[in-house]
Amino acid sequence: MELFIIFISAALVNNFVLAYFLGICPFVGVSNKLSSAISMGMATTFVMVLTAIVSWLLYNLILIPYSLDFLQIPSFILVIAALVQFVEMVIKRVSQPLYRALGIFLPLITTNCAILGLALFGSMREYSFAENVVFGVGAGAGFTLALIIMAGIREELDLADVPKPFRGAPITLIVAGILALAFMGFAGMI
Amino acid sequence: MNKVTQMLLVLTSIGILAGGLLAMVSDWASPLIAANKKAETEAAIFRVQSEGKSYEKIKNAGFEVYKVMSENSLVIGYALVYEGNGFQGKIRLICGLTEDLEKIKSMEILEQVETPGLGTKVTEIPFTDQFKMLQTSPMVNMVKGVPPEDPNEIQAITGATISSKAVVEIINNGIAQMKKLRDAGGLK
Amino acid sequence: MKKQVSLSKEYLKGVWENNPILIQLLGLCPTLAVTVSAINGLAMGLAATFVLVMSSLLISSIRKIIPNQIRIASFIVIIATFVTVVDLVMKAKFPDLSKALGPFIPLIVVNCVILGRQEAFASKNNPGRAFLDAVGMGTGFTIALLVLGGIREIIGSRTFFGLQVLPDQYEPWLIMILPAGAFLTLGLLLGISNMYTDRKKRTEHESIIAHYKRVGREDIAEQLEVK
Numbered sequence: 115m116e117l118f119i120i121f122i123s124a125a126l127v128n129n130f131v132l133a134y135f136l137g138i139c140p141f142v143g144v145s146n147k148l149s150s151a152i153s154m155g156m157a158t159t160f161v162m163v164l165t166a167i168v169s170w171l172l173y174n175l176i177l178i179p180y181s182l183d184f185l186q187i188p189s190f191i192l193v194i195a196a197l198v199q200f201v202e203m204v205i206k207r208v209s210q211p212l213y214r215a216l217g218i219f220l221p222l223i224t225t226n227c228a229i230l231g232l233a234l235f236g237s238m239r240e241y242s243f244a245e246n247v248v249f250g251v252g253a254g255a256g257f258t259l260a261l262i263i264m265a266g267i268r269e270e271l272d273l274a275d276v277p278k279p280f281r282g283a284p285i286t287l288i289v290a291g292i293l294a295l296a297f298m299g300f301a302g303m304i
Numbered sequence: 305m306n307k308v309t310q311m312l313l314v315l316t317s318i319g320i321l322a323g324g325l326l327a328m329v330s331d332w333a334s335p336l337i338a339a340n341k342k343a344e345t346e347a348a349i350f351r352v353q354s355e356g357k358s359y360e361k362i363k364n365a366g367f368e369v370y371k372v373m374s375e376n377s378l379v380i381g382y383a384l385v386y387e388g389n390g391f392q393g394k395i396r397l398i399c400g401l402t403e404d405l406e407k408i409k410s411m412e413i414l415e416q417v418e419t420p421g422l423g424t425k426v427t428e429i430p431f432t433d434q435f436k437m438l439q440t441s442p443m444v445n446m447v448k449g450v451p452p453e454d455p456n457e458i459q460a461i462t463g464a465t466i467s468s469k470a471v472v473e474i475i476n477n478g479i480a481q482m483k484k485l486r487d488a489g490g491l492k
Numbered sequence: 493m494k495k496q497v498s499l500s501k502e503y504l505k506g507v508w509e510n511n512p513i514l515i516q517l518l519g520l521c522p523t524l525a526v527t528v529s530a531i532n533g534l535a536m537g538l539a540a541t542f543v544l545v546m547s548s549l550l551i552s553s554i555r556k557i558i559p560n561q562i563r564i565a566s567f568i569v570i571i572a573t574f575v576t577v578v579d580l581v582m583k584a585k586f587p588d589l590s591k592a593l594g595p596f597i598p599l600i601v602v603n604c605v606i607l608g609r610q611e612a613f614a615s616k617n618n619p620g621r622a623f624l625d626a627v628g629m630g631t632g633f634t635i636a637l638l639v640l641g642g643i644r645e646i647i648g649s650r651t652f653f654g655l656q657v658l659p660d661q662y663e664p665w666l667i668m669i670l671p672a673g674a675f676l677t678l679g680l681l682l683g684i685s686n687m688y689t690d691r692k693k694r695t696e697h698e699s700i701i702a703h704y705k706r707v708g709r710e711d712i713a714e715q716l717e718v719k
Contacts, residue, residue: 119389127392128417133671135524139604142517184330184580187598188322188572195568227521227602234595279686283517284679291675298670301392301419311559318566322573329577336584344587420528420648421666 117248120241124252126300130228131260132293137228141261142286144219146272151265152258157219159254162232164197166250169233170243190233198224228257263293349383352400352410356380365485367478372400379403382491385414386478390470393417395426399475401440405482408444411435411475416467423467431468434458435475443476502621506628512605513636514685519605522596523637524674530653533641535589537634539582539597543574544606544633545626548614552622555615567610568601575600605633644668644677 130136137158144154169190177183202220205213223229232253236246267289276285349359349370356372368385381403387396395416400409413427425431438444439456446469447453448460460468485491512518522540527533547570551558558566579597582590590597600606609629614622645651648668650658658664667673697716704713 123393135521135671135674136599138520138524139518142520184326184334184576185323187576187579187601188326188569191568191572191601192565195565225602225604225607227599230602231595231599234598238595277683279690280679280683284683284686287675287679287682291672291679294670294672294675295667298419298672307559311562314558315562315566315569318569322569326573326576329580333580333584337580337587340584340587419666420669421664 117245120245120248121252121255122300124249125256125259126297129256129260129297130231130253131257132290132297134231136231137226137257140219140222140226141264141290142283144222145261145264145286146268148262148265148269150219151261153215154219154222155254155258155261158223158226158228158257159251161194161198161201161220161223161229162254162257163247163250164201165194165229165233166236166246168193168197169236170241170246173233173237174243186234186237191230194229194233195224228253260293264290267293348398348412348414349400352398352412353381353383354410356383359383362491365490367481369482369485371491381409382482384478384482386474386481387415388470388474388477390416391418391423391464391466395467395470395474397471397474399435399478401479401482405479405486406440408435408438408440408475413471418464418467422461423464425461425464426467426471431458431461440475440479443479444472446472499621499624502624503628503631506625506630506632507635508632510629511632511636512629513633514682516605516608517682518608519603519633520678522599522603523640524671524678526593526596527637527641527644527674528648528669529645529651530638530642531589532592533637533639534634535586536593536596537630537637539578539593540600540603540606541627541630541634542578543571543600544609544630545623546574547571547606547610548622548626549619551610552614552617552619558615563615564607564611567607567615571606571610572601605629640674640677640681643681644673648673 124130128134131138131141140154140158145151172189172193173183173186177186177189182189198220202213205220232250236249241249264286268286271285271289280288346359349372350356353359353372355374357375358373358377359370360373362369362371362382370383370385371379372381372383374380382401382405384399384401385396386399387394389395393416395418396414397411398414399411401407402409411432413432416424416427418424418426434452435444435458438458439454441456443456445454445457446460447457448465449462450459452459458468458472482491506512510516513520513523519540522536526536547567550570551567575598578600579590582593582597609626613625617625642652645653646657647665650656650662650664665673668677701713701716704710704716
């Protein structure tokens with residue numbers, strides 16, 4: 115039950131993009147086409163789950179026992195960078211089609227604050243291992259959902275007559291604001 | 305080879321210097337951070353137990369609770385820290401209880417992420433003051449829209465019923481745990 | 493080449509012309525997340541500026557000994573170190589502010605403004621210029637955060653830096669301090685700043701056309717007008 119609440123909270127109620135503003139850069143940058151939004155969402159979710167696993171192990175098995183928690187930020191960011199590099203290599207070896215679909219998004223993920231945010235939130239809230247993994251899955255699902263909804267809206271928005279100074283980023287942010295309002299409807303579910 | 309050695313050398317020395325600097329800063333900061341945290345808890349305990357002069361953490365309770373003593377080190381009550389789910393996330397509160405656990409002396413919200421302007425009203429005086437000298441048995445009750453009548457009733461905030469209810473539930477759960485602990489002899 | 497840029501311009505470009513938030517759209521996450529009040533915006537801006545200035549100074553001084561292949565990794569380690577310093581100092585000295593900003597101080601590490609300036613500027617210029625560039629970008633970042641935080645605080649909770657500035661009769665617009673308000677305010681602010689830049693460009697364009705008309709080159713003027 116507790117795990118289910120964590121999932122719903124991360125995916126809907128406290129959506130990483132719309133409530134915590136994590137991962138705004140790819141959200142504004144990649145959300146103009148539905149197909150790339152799906153790929154980006156999937157790649158991010160994948161890295162998020164891996165980060166949740168690795169950062170938990172790193173934090174609870176190394177940093178805390180040796181009271182090195184002041185190294186948390188540098189070690190997390192290095193682990194994430196290494197992880198992304200590793201995932202890229204593995205995907206390249208294992209499946210060429212998958213690499214072509216996700217490959218170009220992977221380097222972007224290192225600087226996606228949603229990933230580091232996930233690792234930091236997880237350690238801050240003192241989640242157990244299972245909780246942290248579920249948190250990672252939920253956050254990834256929420257990120258993908260927000261990205262896909264946004265991409266769907268933006269494909270329609272291209273046909274709309276938006277005042278010239280507001281085209282691009284400004285209107286995207288305004289639409290995101292309206293989406294954030296809509297997502298507030300999920301509050302109270304937990 | 306030369307290039308690789310240089311790369312390794314530079315990265316290692318950056319790493320060592322960074323680690324050393326952080327260790328130094330952390331040595332200086334961690335006692336201050338710990339002191340801040342302690343002062344914060346202490347202030348909260350004495351706010352909900354205003355006659356308290358000293359306190360002591362009850363160990364092995366399974367949750368955070370403090371025994372609060374008056375000037376002549378007589379136990380005057382407890383300060384209970386408890387948390388639960390609110391409207392959007394965790395609510396954490398501290399509650400001052402009389403020694404027989406029958407009355408709440410005062411209550412304060414420590415952490416919350418409720419909707420600003422609506423749910424956050426649970427942290428404000430008109431709401432928290434309702435808990436002063438509130439009866440806890442059989443349990444705290446909440447009424448909507450009408451002024452409370454019974455000594456164990458409080459009125460929900462209009463527009464923030466779920467947040468108000470969450471606070472009441474957290475308090476009821478916490479007090480139930482306290483009573484269980486008392487019956488098991490854990491409060492001695 | 494670059495040497496001709498005057499020192500004052502090196503500083504000023506970050507403040508308006510190349511403002512990291514309003515023009516380059518970098519570092520939006522902390523911008524949106526912490527600006528519920530002016531004080532939060534100011535604190536976040538100053539923290540990020542400190543990290544930016546220190547990293548730029550250090551990286552530009554050791555830029556010649558960092559091998560090209562590992563530059564990004566070195567930048568990240570250096571930035572992460574300064575961020576941890578800021579985080580610890582804030583927790584020790586300003587616990588309330590540190591609580592309000594929460595995980596967004598550690599998240600300065602992945603703020604694209606900071607890594608971007610190292611890659612684009614500090615790793616290619618001397619410490620003096622890198623310092624001016626960093627202070628300029630930091631100022632621009634802080635001003636944008638302060639403006640956004642100020643607007644949201646005044647409209648959303650009728651206070652500015654905690655002091656009440658609007659009368660009690662004014663009912664605060666709650667939406668402004670909700671996440672949605674952050675998106676809406678920044679979107680509108682970007683639109684308005686675009687509008688201003690567009691108008692400036694247009695008047696410049698028109699003055700060029702007028703100039704050609706004056707000197708009797710109607711053909712060039714016509715060509716420009718079509719554009």
